[in-house]
Amino acid sequence: MRVLPVGDRALLVEVSSGEAAQALHAELLRRRAEGSLSVREIVPAARTVLLDGLEEPARLAERLPGWDIPPLSARADATVEIPVRYDGPDLADVAACWGVGVREVPGIHAAAAFRVAFCGFAPGFGYLTGLPARYDVPRRATPRTAVPAGSVALAGPYTGVYPRSSPGGWQLIGTTDAVLWDHARVPAALLSPGARVRFVPERCS
Numbered sequence: 001m002r003v004l005p006v007g008d009r010a011l012l013v014e015v016s017s018g019e020a021a022q023a024l025h026a027e028l029l030r031r032r033a034e035g036s037l038s039v040r041e042i043v044p045a046a047r048t049v050l051l052d053g054l055e056e057p058a059r060l061a062e063r064l065p066g067w068d069i070p071p072l073s074a075r076a077d078a079t080v081e082i083p084v085r086y087d088g089p090d091l092a093d094v095a096a097c098w099g100v101g102v103r104e105v106p107g108i109h110a111a112a113a114f115r116v117a118f119c120g121f122a123p124g125f126g127y128l129t130g131l132p133a134r135y136d137v138p139r140r141a142t143p144r145t146a147v148p149a150g151s152v153a154l155a156g157p158y159t160g161v162y163p164r165s166s167p168g169g170w171q172l173i174g175t176t177d178a179v180l181w182d183h184a185r186v187p188a189a190l191l192s193p194g195a196r197v198r199f200v201p202e203r204c205s
Helices: 018-034 057-066 091-098 104-111
Strands: 002-006 010-014 041-044 048-052 079-085 114-119 126-129 144-147 151-155 158-161 166-168 171-175 196-202
Touching: 002 057, 010 057, 018 041, 018 048, 018 114, 018 126, 041 114, 091 104, 091 171, 104 171, 104 196, 114 196
Parallel strands: 079 196
Antiparallel strands: 002 010, 010 048, 041 048, 079 171, 114 126, 126 158, 144 166, 151 158, 151 171
């Protein structure tokens, strides 16, 4: 663990892996909820966690490396279910990368227990982990100029759902009608860091 000061009231904590970042994020949320940690914002990323709005950042920076950070709990948290039609244009490419038949891709993907590692790229876009490392896939050599909203996609170790139409280079394996970002909803984002997610296959029409 490496703890770096950011301005006068923030710290950036660098850790060794995505799993370590998720575990640290969960522990920080737990300590804030119980009242032993005073911090305004806790923002996870791929291998870092940003803490902003700290009263005594230097003191926390000294203590953090000595914390006992438990692994992510397997407790039965509420799970966000996202219905998906596995009809994406890159199914064949993903199947070839995985070394399986095209019809096997939906079952493999839907069987995984996903967790939102962090959010970014666009409002409502979550980077979901949960597929075993052998199912990592590369980004497309040539990104698309427009990926439709609701596209379920893979890149590297992550699964994501495009909340709106935008350019993108991820491999598209399906589509969903779930609304990832809605200004009229509280909270506006369907997915938040730490949330558990399950993809539920639907029949393609």
